[in-house]
Amino acid sequence: MPLPARASAASVLLASLSGFTIGCSFLNSGAPMYESIGGGLFAVESSIPADRAVDVPLGAAIRIKLTDYPDPATVAAGVTLRSAQGAVDFQAAVDLIDQAVVITPGIALAASTEYTVGVSAAVASLAQKPERLNPTSIRFTTGTSPGGGPMPPPSYGLKADVFPVVLKDSCALLGCHDDKEMAGGLDLTLASAAAALGQPSSRVPSLARVKPGDPAASYLLRKLVGTPDIIGSRMPLGAESGLPKLQTRLISDWIAGGAKP
16 A cells, blocks of 8 residues: 655655665675674674775764664664774664664764774574674774764654554454454554554563554564564464565654654
8 A cells, every 4th residue: 555645755755865774775885795603694784884884974874784683672782883082872773674773873973083883792683593693893984974864753643644554454454453353452443553552562561562762672563574573473464575665664663753643
């Protein structure tokens, strides 16, 4: 189902301007591919900026794409950002849709300075695979351009954007999450969706169905993405590859923006 003009425009804007974000292909631009020890399946696949990149904008966000879904609870302890002057303060978040760790420096980076991003074996996979992440360092050098920096998430609402675009025709259906069947105890009809999504997941009570401001910690998004830690099938049922990516991104952006009613 196509996104409304409002959502579509916001998605295009994010994809094109969000400082190395959504629409990027995660190519390494000629830099060496990152290798995992012993052929393990959980490793750094690519990064933006690429290893040894130069003239990186000062306001750029940093994205590290992995070969599996990173566990958000392990990222803070497993990622570092440093220059020759010492550690750099940053915020780290997980983009489950792209299997990426997003690093946002607390202040603009210094011009013409080399930085190193460290990704250690402390970063775990949601699949809880026995192999550990191969420790990886990614070096890049800033230029002098301030860059656009990461954009805040769009201001989407449940009633105006999420329900008519995603829930109405994909989830709140007869026999799924309507007010009669309520699969998994979840009623996603318009009258009940806000209250239902504000509760802990019935499948994994340690996770909220929706945690405002934190898409990666929201069980709803994990079910839509199909992360390996979910109970049961990926949603919606009958859609082998899940929702269209723009619709999943809309859900993620709505949660990141505070999950407004």
